[in-house]
Amino acid sequence: MGTGAQEPALAIEGLERHYGDRIALAGVTLSLPVGATLAVFGANGAGKTTLLRVLATLLRPHGGSVTALDASLPDDAWRLRGRVGYLAHEALLYRDLTPRENLLLHARLHGLPAARVDELIAQVGLARRAGDRVRDLSRGMVQRVAAARAVIHDPPLLLLDEPRAGLDPGAAARLEPLIGRESGRTRVLVTHDVDAGLAECDLALGLKLGRQVFCGRATADEVRELYR
Amino acid sequence: MIRAALAILRKDLRLELRTGESAPAMVLFSLIVFVLFHFGLDRDTLEGDLASGVLWVTILLAAVLGVNRLFASEREGAAIDGVLMAPIDRTAFFLAKAAALFLYLVALELVALPAFAFLLLSPSLTGALPELLAIVLLADIGLAAVGALVAALAVETRTRELIVPLMLLPLLVPVVIAAAAATEPLFSGSQAPDDLGTWLGVLSLYDSVFVLVSIAVFDFLLED
Numbered sequence: 019m020g021t022g023a024q025e026p027a028l029a030i031e032g033l034e035r036h037y038g039d040r041i042a043l044a045g046v047t048l049s050l051p052v053g054a055t056l057a058v059f060g061a062n063g064a065g066k067t068t069l070l071r072v073l074a075t076l077l078r079p080h081g082g083s084v085t086a087l088d089a090s091l092p093d094d095a096w097r098l099r100g101r102v103g104y105l106a107h108e109a110l111l112y113r114d115l116t117p118r119e120n121l122l123l124h125a126r127l128h129g130l131p132a133a134r135v136d137e138l139i140a141q142v143g144l145a146r147r148a149g150d151r152v153r154d155l156s157r158g159m160v161q162r163v164a165a166a167r168a169v170i171h172d173p174p175l176l177l178l179d180e181p182r183a184g185l186d187p188g189a190a191a192r193l194e195p196l197i198g199r200e201s202g203r204t205r206v207l208v209t210h211d212v213d214a215g216l217a218e219c220d221l222a223l224g225l226k227l228g229r230q231v232f233c234g235r236a237t238a239d240e241v242r243e244l245y246r
Numbered sequence: 247m248i249r250a251a252l253a254i255l256r257k258d259l260r261l262e263l264r265t266g267e268s269a270p271a272m273v274l275f276s277l278i279v280f281v282l283f284h285f286g287l288d289r290d291t292l293e294g295d296l297a298s299g300v301l302w303v304t305i306l307l308a309a310v311l312g313v314n315r316l317f318a319s320e321r322e323g324a325a326i327d328g329v330l331m332a333p334i335d336r337t338a339f340f341l342a343k344a345a346a347l348f349l350y351l352v353a354l355e356l357v358a359l360p361a362f363a364f365l366l367l368s369p370s371l372t373g374a375l376p377e378l379l380a381i382v383l384l385a386d387i388g389l390a391a392v393g394a395l396v397a398a399l400a401v402e403t404r405t406r407e408l409i410v411p412l413m414l415l416p417l418l419v420p421v422v423i424a425a426a427a428a429t430e431p432l433f434s435g436s437q438a439p440d441d442l443g444t445w446l447g448v449l450s451l452y453d454s455v456f457v458l459v460s461i462a463v464f465d466f467l468l469e470d
Contacts, residue, residue: 076327077470100333110328112257112319114265119257126253127332152323167328 027052027087027175027204028073034081035068041228042068046082048223048233052174055205057219059212059241064225066208067107070177073206074104087175100128103173105181105197109164113153117144117163120152121170128171138166143192157184162193169196176203180210212241247341250334254342259349261319268315269353272308276358279304280365291368297433298426301362302385305354306418309389310411312350316343316397326401330468340394340464344457347397348390355382367433374432377442381432384449385425391456392417398467424448 028050035043043065050056058066071077073086075095084091089098104110111120121135139148142162152160161184168176181197182190194200199218209215216222216238224231224244231244262268283300284290292300320326329339359382363371371378396414400406428445 074327074331076330096333099331102331104327104331106324106327108324108327110324112261112325113323114261114319115257119260123253123257124328124332127250127329127334129249 025052025088026050026085027054028056028206029085030082031084032082033069033072033079033084035065035072035077035228036080043072043225043228044081046223046225046230046233048221048230050204050206050221052204053202054220055199055207055218056221056223057215058206058208058223058225059210059215059236059244060225061245063227064244065228066225067179068228069225070104070106070179070206070208073175074102074106074177075099076104098175100171101173102175102177103168103171103203104177105165105168105179106177107179107183109152109160109167111152111160111163111167114151116149116151117155117166118148120163121166124167124170130171134170138170138196141192141196142166143189158186158189161185162189165193165197169201174203176201176205178205179208181207182211212238216241247335247338250332250338251341251345254329254339255345258319258342258346262346262350267318268312269350271315272311272350272354273357275311276304276308276354277361279307280358280362284366289366292366292433293368294434295426295430297367298430300366301359301429301433302422302426304362305351305358305385306389306415306422308354308358309347309351309393309418310414312347312354313393313397313414314407314410316347316394317401321401336465336468337461339468340398340460343397344390344394344460347393348386351386351389355386369433369435371432378429378432380446381425381428381442381449384446384453385421387453388421388449388456389418391453391460392421395456395460395464395467398464420452421449424452 026049030046030048033043033046046069058069060066068077072079072084075091075098078092086098087101118135118139121138122132125132125135139145142165144159144162147155147159152163176197178197207215207219221234222236222241223233224236224241226244232240393414396410400409403409424445428442
């Protein structure tokens, strides 16, 4: 574990988010340096996905302050869009389009050339299935397309929700340069794999029922306590 | 913004051509309604205000089907989230959705109007086509603008199939009034109705107001 002493990529202070009367997040406070990885742990309903969606500018924070890549949320959300990639629990893909068509759409929305699509399709190993509908692909293949979509604009901040779900070891290795530590991006990683998550993070955030239990270095036992 | 709107529109049209989930259903629905009116009114032919009312109510109800499906592909797999995270003006989303709905309505009318003329209408439409075309296109712009707005309002709600018609139909009452009033003389055999310009003006005003309102509020509708 090691982080540089730079301006933080993420600075969160007392983040709150509600769904009606239910508290989804409360009192989340952390600072994540550029290029570092934050692993977020917690049982189902702990607020992990809500945290990612706030950082992805898809949900507005209801309290506290959130600054990501120098953009203060929600006011500067427009400045953050286009600099953050989100590999979500769902694929965020059009099921009746092909992988190539999905990636071409996102390339156009980000003002990128079509060559970037071909490059990514080759990188995720889907050249032979690039013309099939996403609906007809296996879960692991969809996840590879989703990963390509998440990084098509080469975002400095990457939000990953169980990014290796459904991937075989070969596919997971293929995605490492795109979404792994070697990508050099600042990453927020939600995972239930305690040992793997701890191994690849610089900072661990533990959530329980929306509240922060710990943030910093954590042991596997401390993390597993969240699930009891 | 135009580049993004065109990219989203192209995607929507490709999906529609591939799945055929909106326009064909709207066309089929309108044909079924014409047949129902044929038997329900127990009339072989219609003319005047009755013909005009039947046509515009049918188009309106068919439009509800299109509006209900307008964001269906966005919801599946949460695809809309990927687009919302792109660095684009969200007005592009409105322009693309309204343009897609407009094209579905044009496709509907390309089939429904000849079918209506053949199945139910008494006077010939041949001499009134330019006027009818102007009325239909202006009405379609209003339907498309309000339809895209209501579809965006309902997209994240659980009861969107109920919300869409309950919000859309009252908002479209002015369109029906103006379009039906403008069309009625054409369906009575009168080739040059005196007040056609007035009703086209009403439709144009309605279109302008709702296009501008939609552009102004659409960004907020797509916010959480």
